[in-house]
Amino acid sequence: MIRARFAPSPTGYLHIGSARTFIFNWLYVRKYKGTMVLRIDDTDVDRNTQASLDSIFDGLNWLALGWDEFYRQSERLDMHRKLALDLLEKGMAYRDFAPAASDLEDRPHGEGQWLFNPEARALSKAESDRRAAAGEPFVIRFLVPRDSPREVAFTDEVYGPQSKSSADIEDFALLRSNGIPTYHLASCADDIDLRITHIIRGQDHLSNTFKHLLLFDAAGAHRPRMAHLPLLIAPDGSKLSKRKHGPVVSVTTYRDHGFLALGYINFLCLLGWSPKDNREQMTLSELTATFGFDGVHRSNAVVNFSEADPIDPKALWLNAQHLRTVPIETLVPLVTQTLESSGLAPYGDGAFFAHVVDTIRSRFSTLLDFPSKGRAYFADDYPIEPAALEKLNVPGAPELLHELAGRIAQNPEFTEATVEAGLRALAAERGVKAGVLINASRAALTGQTVGPSAFAVFVCVGRERVVQRLKRV
């Protein structure tokens, strides 16, 4: 039974790379009918914020993939501490009474010096106990085997065989002097306790894995399988960061730009993973069925955004593909919601509205296009574009449109076919090219020169409004 976890820390909003990590975990778990654990890694009390936590849920809820179990590390600190204390007791960890390096420059960079503090390691148990009892602050460090260095090795599901000499691993901290566990301790203790079988996370943790393996071994626990994912980076090759790149890296940016969750998920999956058969647009079940570590890359992928456009063009294209292919009943509520947040509302009954959405979606890319480009279908106060005005200002056009309005009002039938027949007949009678009248109609009905077939537009605008709009030209 597979158990995987997504473990964000609430120290910034949910960013695009984290979202992809979550998605890959989810896909893998669903594929093998396992359990998805969401765990909030909130051990850094100074940097945790409620806003970050909200942002994580905001993003995750929008993705709507869900999870099976939920935990917060801050509620499990005693269990983490117990592991550190056990290791101390067994002599696999030691107290370091040296004060924390306050800034980067203070950190030892000399030959071999960065690995550990020899004095602290050499401290006798009695002396260590005495100083601790006297109330002197200390940090508990893992005692990395150093006298007889050994190779710490594992096979990463993505990066293959990995190995590092324990001589190159520093005595990392387990428990801070304030009693709060570090990330390494909390993460491993929880992974053990939650019986995590697969750790799927960013490649930035690849080097940390050696430390974690040492911890798993020391605790006498089973090592989970490891799968590291290539990082998502900015066009200039730098790491995605809030400070440097702003909200473009936030998941909610895509939501707020009118993306379908599926479009976004699909796009993210194609960053660092490939189904290898040239498929691009895929449904969630196709992704679930196809996903595997063998298709995951080892090199970082660039999210192609710019200051002018925060959205990767390929993401936009993919979203457009999904926008025109998702089941219409899935799309209708989303469009309704989008219209409502723009102060608009569906026009006509459910079936009519669905027909309109279905007709106009084929040239839209995001949900935001419905209230903007599609405004004329849901409101009477739509703007008339200059190009549309030109179509209306063709000599004789207004009279023809008025006449057309009259005939449509007279005709009991109102379908694409009847409208087309009527319009073409009128054009023929007056010796005008049908195209002129068609284009003028679209301009009058939508204020735009672009859009669906004009006859489809007539039907989507609806008879009443068609007559109104043609007459007021």
Add this chain to the structure above:
RNA sequence: GGCGCUAUCGUCUAACGGUUAGGACGGAGCCCUCUCAAGGCUUAAAUAGGGGUUCGAUUCCCCUUAGCGCUACCA
């Protein structure tokens, strides 16, 4: 500095030693057409550099270069 990871069109990627190095986005052009999309067709665009191994390297090995990660009492 140490350790680790990575390197194919501008971007996402395919090619598990033998291909005219393929697809997609974006760009350019054409077709279709009542407009605009969509769709179809065409086109420009890549194996970081240098050594090996091999009959033959994008592919395997080494070096260089570049990028990234870890090297915190951050995660």
